[in-house]
Amino acid sequence: MPRSGVSRGRSRTDWRALLWVVPALAVYAAFVLFPLLQSLQYSFYDWDGIGTATWAGFDNWASLFTNPELLHAIANAFVLILFYTLIPIVLGLIAAALVRQVRPGPFGTVTRVALFVPQVIPLVAAGIAWSWLYSQSGLVNQFLSAMGLGSLARAWLGDFTFALPAVGVIGVWVMLGFCTVLLLSGMGKIDPSLYEAARLDGAGSVAEFFAVTLPGLRQELVVCVTFTMIAALTSFDIIQVSTQGGPGYQTLVPGVAVYRLAFLDQNIGQASALAIFLTLMVLAIIIPVQQLRRVR
Amino acid sequence: MISSRGERISRAVILVALALFGVVPLVSLLTTALTPQGSLPQGLVWPSNPQWQNFADAWTAANFLRLLESSCLIVLGVVPIALALATLAGYALAQFRVPGGRVIYVAFLIGLTLPAESLITPLYYDLQSMGLLGSRLAVVIPEIALLMPFGVFWMRAHFSNSELALTEAARIDGANRWQTFARIHLPLATPAWSALAILYFLATWNQYLLPLVLISDPSNRTMAGGLGAFQGQYGDNIQLLCAGSLIIIAPSLIVFLVFQRSFVRALLAGAVK
Numbered sequence: 019m020p021r022s023g024v025s026r027g028r029s030r031t032d033w034r035a036l037l038w039v040v041p042a043l044a045v046y047a048a049f050v051l052f053p054l055l056q057s058l059q060y061s062f063y064d065w066d067g068i069g070t071a072t073w074a075g076f077d078n079w080a081s082l083f084t085n086p087e088l089l090h091a092i093a094n095a096f097v098l099i100l101f102y103t104l105i106p107i108v109l110g111l112i113a114a115a116l117v118r119q120v121r122p123g124p125f126g127t128v129t130r131v132a133l134f135v136p137q138v139i140p141l142v143a144a145g146i147a148w149s150w151l152y153s154q155s156g157l158v159n160q161f162l163s164a165m166g167l168g169s170l171a172r173a174w175l176g177d178f179t180f181a182l183p184a185v186g187v188i189g190v191w192v193m194l195g196f197c198t199v200l201l202l203s204g205m206g207k208i209d210p211s212l213y214e215a216a217r218l219d220g221a222g223s224v225a226e227f228f229a230v231t232l233p234g235l236r237q238e239l240v241v242c243v244t245f246t247m248i249a250a251l252t253s254f255d256i257i258q259v260s261t262q263g264g265p266g267y268q269t270l271v272p273g274v275a276v277y278r279l280a281f282l283d284q285n286i287g288q289a290s291a292l293a294i295f296l297t298l299m300v301l302a303i304i305i306p307v308q309q310l311r312r313v314r
Numbered sequence: 315m316i317s318s319r320g321e322r323i324s325r326a327v328i329l330v331a332l333a334l335f336g337v338v339p340l341v342s343l344l345t346t347a348l349t350p351q352g353s354l355p356q357g358l359v360w361p362s363n364p365q366w367q368n369f370a371d372a373w374t375a376a377n378f379l380r381l382l383e384s385s386c387l388i389v390l391g392v393v394p395i396a397l398a399l400a401t402l403a404g405y406a407l408a409q410f411r412v413p414g415g416r417v418i419y420v421a422f423l424i425g426l427t428l429p430a431e432s433l434i435t436p437l438y439y440d441l442q443s444m445g446l447l448g449s450r451l452a453v454v455i456p457e458i459a460l461l462m463p464f465g466v467f468w469m470r471a472h473f474s475n476s477e478l479a480l481t482e483a484a485r486i487d488g489a490n491r492w493q494t495f496a497r498i499h500l501p502l503a504t505p506a507w508s509a510l511a512i513l514y515f516l517a518t519w520n521q522y523l524l525p526l527v528l529i530s531d532p533s534n535r536t537m538a539g540g541l542g543a544f545q546g547q548y549g550d551n552i553q554l555l556c557a558g559s560l561i562i563i564a565p566s567l568i569v570f571l572v573f574q575r576s577f578v579r580a581l582l583a584g585a586v587k
Contacts, residue, residue, distance in 0.1 A: 031413050032411045032412065035412045035413070036412055036413060039403045039406050039415075041402065042400060042403035042466060045458055045459045046422065046459050046462040049458075050462070050463075053436035054428065057435060057436050117329065120325070120329070125326075128333065129333045134570075135336060135337065135570070136339075138516055139563045140519070140563065142520075147339045150342070150552060151339055151342060157342050191339065194335075195336065252429035252430075254431060255523070276431045277523070280438070281527060290436075293431050293435065297427075297429060297432040
């Protein structure tokens with residue numbers, strides 16, 4: 019038996035190592051990568067799922083940019099980024115900074131757990147819970163009436179102006195805990211001497227936040243942005259359960275539109291073009307964000 | 315830390331407000347679920363005469379026993395297999411020179427961002443032609459595939475940090491690759507793979523789109539998938555709907571609260587890698 023274990027077998031191609039990877043790769047290729055290519059193929063056809071498919075060229079792709087309903091769905095996905103990504107990260111930074119100032123103990127733990135719980139429950143249940151809160155006789159309107167703002171009360175999810183922000187708030191609710199907990203742990207890793215140095219330089223707590231805390235959280239912020247942006251762009255469960263894209267198509271998002279086109283309208287080609295476009299959109303946004311991670 | 319009384323109070327107020335934002339919707343579900351059916355529940359007050367019967371009614375109305383059984387079957391089909399495949403692949407990609415390993419790893423990484431919506435239509439027709447549509451396998455197999463990228467990424471990240479010296483020591487003791495993996499690295503990786511198992515459980519249990527599309531009979535779906543159908547049927551009985559939602563939330567919530575500490579720690583460790 020050769021003694022130099024590290025180099026043993028490394029010069030030859032290690033085909034047997036493939037055996038360890040093949041099962042995972044096979045199921046992934048057959049049920050993720052292959053369907054993805056099929057989606058791409060479908061996007062160039064007109065097909066109702068039953069009859070023969072006819073070549074459609076780029077028609078399905080062109081209507082992504084001309085059909086007002088689909089344009090609306092794509093625009094809504096970007097509006098949701100505001101609610102799924104920006105607001106949870108800003109609130110998460112505030113919450114994490116405050117939790118850190120509290121002495122370790124039950125209060126901080128309870129806050130953390132309370133914020134994280136929405137992340138682990140089924141999104142379907144979140145959608146149902148919030149549909150009830152937002153209903154005409156729900157808690158949100160009761161709260162407004164109690165504050166003497168009863169004139170503002172409305173069926174929030176049926177309101178053309180407020181349905182999308184209302185759905186967005188559900189996203190804030192779901193994402194806030196994840197961002198808070200991640201940012202909190204990031205803050206714990208920042209070298210305390212950096213804070214001392216900043217204080218010696220006469221920095222106030224706000225200046226300190228921008229000079230020390232925020233740069234120190236680069237990794238965590240990138241993870242938060244990536245995770246929440248994917249959730250925003252590909253959202254389906256919450257909206258399908260709470261509004262199904264309505265009223266009109268005020269809260270229609272690409273995920274719900276794909277589902278409706280494919281399984282209610284039997285317009286497989288259009289559904290697939292939108293699905294592939296959604297995938298490209300996610301990649302186009304997420305890949306540049308990852309570059310921020312490496313710069314130090 | 316020295317801070318004024320005012321600062322301490324405003325800090326507490328903000329934190330309490332954020333925590334309330336987190337739990338009030340769930341508390342509201344509970345208080346609503348306990349009001350008499352057909353009444354219009356007011357506010358967040360604990361009902362004077364809590365109707366625990368509503369939970370039993372929702373349980374029978376939605377045939378939750380069937381859904382629970384179905385969910386468990388789907389979870390048992392998905393989690394162990396997905397865990398085994400992801401662990402093997404992650405280990406090999408971290409520790410061996412797999413031919414084309416770099417390309418394979420990138421292919422998995424891309425999968426981290428792929429929305430299920432981009433696959434669902436072809437999956438429907440593929441599973442139809444395989445004759446699996448409507449069966450639980452129609453959800454189990456694609457769910458395993460969808461869980462692969464994260465699992466491979468997660469386990470590879472973990473095994474990349476394993477001590478090379480351990481592998482060396484095992485080899486000198488005459489252990490082959492499989493023995494080194496099974497007897498040394500796998501036990502040491504228990505925190506990593508058990509956290510992955512919890513994540514896989516939650517992802518499968520909470521999965522909505524796949525069962526909605528691929529299993530037309532709601533009672534063969536997961537709990538979350540079945541709840542959608544329940545909402546359609548009992549949408550105007552708000553008490554039953556809230557009780558049903560809580561029944562579905564409970565298992566996820568219990569798993570999370572029980573494993574809260576190790577779960578969050580592992581999640582954070584993995585996320586930043």
